[in-house]
Amino acid sequence: MTNTAKVPFLDLVTPHAQLEEELCAGFRFALQTAGFVGGPVVADLEREFAEYCETLYCAGVGSGTDALRFALIAAGVSTGSIVITVPNTFIATSEAITQAGAVPLFVDVDEHTYNMDPAKLQEFLEKECIPGPGGQGVIHKTTGAPVTAVVPVHLYGQMANMDAILELAETFHLIVIEDACQAHGAQYWSQKEGRWRTAGSMGKAAAFSFYPGKNLGACGEAGAVTTNDKELDARIRMLRDHGQSSKYFHDIEGYNGRLDSIQAGILRTKLAHLPEWNARRRTNAARYNDLLNEYVDIVKVPYEPSWSRAVYHLYVVQIADRDQSQRQLAAAGIGTGIHYPIPLHLQEAYRGLGYAAGAFPVTEAAMTRILSLPMYPELTIEQQRSVVHQLLNATIQPEDGQLSLAGERR
Secondary structure (H helix, E strand, C coil): CCCCCCECCCCCHHHHHHCHHHHHHHHHHHHHHCCCECCHHHHHHHHHHHHHHCCCEEEEECCHHHHHHHHHHHHCCCCCCEEEECCCCCCHHHHHHHHCCCEEEECCECCCCCCECHHHHHHHHHHCEEECHHHCCEEECCCCCEEEEECCECHHHCCCCHHHHHHHHHHHCCEEEEECCCCCCCEEEECCCCEEEECCCCCCEEEEECCCCCCCCCCCCCEEEEECCHHHHHHHHHHCECCEEECCEECCCCCECECEHHHHHHHHHHHCCHHHHHHHHHHHHHHHHHHCHHHCCCCECCCCCCCEECCCCCEEEECCCHHHHHHHHHHCCECCECCCCCCHHHCHHHHHHCCCCCCCHHHHHHHCCEEEECCCCCCCHHHHHHHHHHHHHHHCCCCCCCECCCCCEC
C-alpha cells in the first residue's frame, strides 16, 4: 500500500482556527481599551507564566533574543568577559552574548541528548582556565578574560543536565542563564533536590521565545525572562523600556524591548492549552518511537533520559545520507527541517573566534545526520504513519521494495 498524503512540517493554521474566537476577543479588547503596549494584559501573562514555570517573577519582552540579552546584562555579565554555551543552537544564543558585551566560547554536547555535556564543561574550566584573583572565578588562559557565565540550551524541548551544570557553576563562581526558548513546560528531575523542576526555574534567570512556531507561540514576536531574583526582574523591566524606573526617569540606558498587549493576550489564551498541547507532543513522540522501533539501527530516534520530561518542540532523528533522504521526503510531500545545518563555531560570523572544523566532533557529526520530522499537537496517527513510510522508503531498500505504513517489511 502506498500513501501519498502530504504532511506539513508545522501546522500553525489549525490551532489558530480552533481558537479564533478567543484570540479575536483579545484583539477586540485591545482595540476597545487602546492598551497596546504593556498594561494589565501583559501583567496577567507575566503572573500566569511565572506560575507555570514555578518562578516568582516573569518579565515580558519583545523577543527571545531580547530575553536572553537582557537576562545576561541584568545578571551582571561584564563587558569583555566570556560566556560558555554550545555550538549547536540558533545564532540568537550567541548574538545575545555578544550584544551583552561578552564573548561566546563553546563546549561540545552529549552525544545522546545534544545538550551541553557537563563533562566537556568541566574539562574546559579545568584545562583551559586558571583561578581568578583571590581564587574567585576563573580566567581563560588564551585570552586572559574572566569567565562569568554559562548558558545551557534546552534544545529541541529537552532540558540539559542541570544538576551537574549548576554544581560546576557553583564551584567556579559562574552565573547560569537558561536558554529555554524551545522548552516551554519541559521538566528535569533534580536528584539533588529530589523533585521535578520546570524549565526556566533553575538558573539565575531564563530566556523564553514566543516566536509563532514555538510550543507556546505568539502571532508575531514576543519573549519573556523568568527568575526568582527580585532585583534582576526589576532591572529587566528597566532594560526593556529605555532604562526607565518611571516615565521619563532613566536610571540606566536601556532598549526598546517591550511586549505588546495584543501578543500578551494571544499568549494568555494559548497558555491555558499548553499542558494539553505538550502532552500530545509527547504522545506523538512515543508513537514515532514505536513506528521506528524495528529500524533503530537505521533511524536513530531521540533519546530521553529517565530524568527528563521533554516537550518535543522538535522531533529530531539521525539518518545516513540525510540530504538525499530529505529531498525524497520533500518530493513525497513530507515537510522536514534541519536544526541546525552549520554549527555556530563554523559560521562566518564567528570566524574571529578561531575555531576550526573538528573542534567539536559530537556536534559536527550530528549536524550531517540530523533531520527534524513533522511535530505538532494536531499531528494525526495517519500522518505519522505516512511520514514513517516515506522516511523508510528514503533510507532503506527492502527486498521486495514495499513497506507498510507502519514501516514493517512486507
